[in-house]
Amino acid sequence: MSSRRRTLLKVIVLGDSGVGKTSLMNQYVHKKFSQQYKATIGADFVTKELQIDDRLVTLQIWDTAGQERFQSLGVAFYRGADCCVLVYDVNVMRSFDNLDHWHEEFLKQANPPDPKTFPFILLGNKIDIDGGNSRVVSEKKAMEWCASKGNIPYFETSAKEDYNVDPALMSIAKTALANVQEQDIYFQNIPEVVSETEQRGSCAC
Ligand code: GDP
Numbered sequence: 001m002s003s004r005r006r007t008l009l010k011v012i013v014l015g016d017s018g019v020g021k022t023s024l025m026n027q028y029v030h031k032k033f034s035q036q037y038k039a040t041i042g043a044d045f046v047t048k049e050l051q052i053d054d055r056l057v058t059l060q061i062w063d064t065a066g067q068e069r070f071q072s073l074g075v076a077f078y079r080g081a082d083c084c085v086l087v088y089d090v091n092v093m094r095s096f097d098n099l100d101h102w103h104e105e106f107l108k109q110a111n112p113p114d115p116k117t118f119p120f121i122l123l124g125n126k127i128d129i130d131g132g133n134s135r136v137v138s139e140k141k142a143m144e145w146c147a148s149k150g151n152i153p154y155f156e157t158s159a160k161e162d163y164n165v166d167p168a169l170m171s172i173a174k175t176a177l178a179n180v181q182e183q184d185i186y187f188q189n190i191p192e193v194v195s196e197t198e199q200r201g202s203c204a205c
């Protein structure tokens with residue numbers, strides 16, 4: 001198997017409205033931050049190329065268009081996801097309490113073959129606000145939640161100050177890549193099975 005293959009990974013970003021999902025992705029892809037609140041409009045996804053070991057990886061990052069506030073996100077959003085990034089705001093308890101909902105919603109809508117091992121990652125965003133004095137969710141509490149969901153990796157981030165954004169996304173890419181490679185191994189075996197069947201078919205004639 002060529003290790004120089006380009007791999008496309010679909011990453012979806014979920015969490016309450018206002019937690020900073022779009023800001024995190026803007027910071028990661030465009031190295032920009034805007035204080036102004038605007039609902040995400042336009043493209044369904046942004047892409048970013050990166051090198052992981054000897055692999056070229058294209059991350060296709062799907063952000064919501066703000067519809068998480070009032071309607072479901074539709075099957076196209078979830079279909080074929082390789083990794084799900086959950087985001088909450090460390091200063092807003094409700095956004096943390098809603099993580100269970102987003103986690104369940106993803107599993108229900110995307111319906112991955114093995115829900116227990118599907119790669120999730122959690123980002124606790126806006127740690128810059130008020131120098132951390134207004135935070136209401138401790139790192140410990142967040143890590144306990146991650147442990148209860150099968151050891152989801154956890155990063156604390158600030159889209160505003162570009163803190164931990166790159167390391168978090170690198171971890172996401174690696175986690176998604178590992179998941180895809182496992183699938184590759186599974187699918188590599190399938191053509192052999194098919195060709196054996198074909199050979200047998202021709203022998204019987
Ligand atoms: P989304 O609805 O989850 O996509 O959230 P947005 O990315 O639109 O961000 C909502 C608001 O929070 C905007 O006003 C952003 O400027 C602000 N924001 C996002 N991330 C951060 C952060 O890390 N720190 C601070 N101080 N503000 C942030």
Ligand code: MG
Nearest residue numbers: 021022040066
């Ligand atoms: Mg948004």
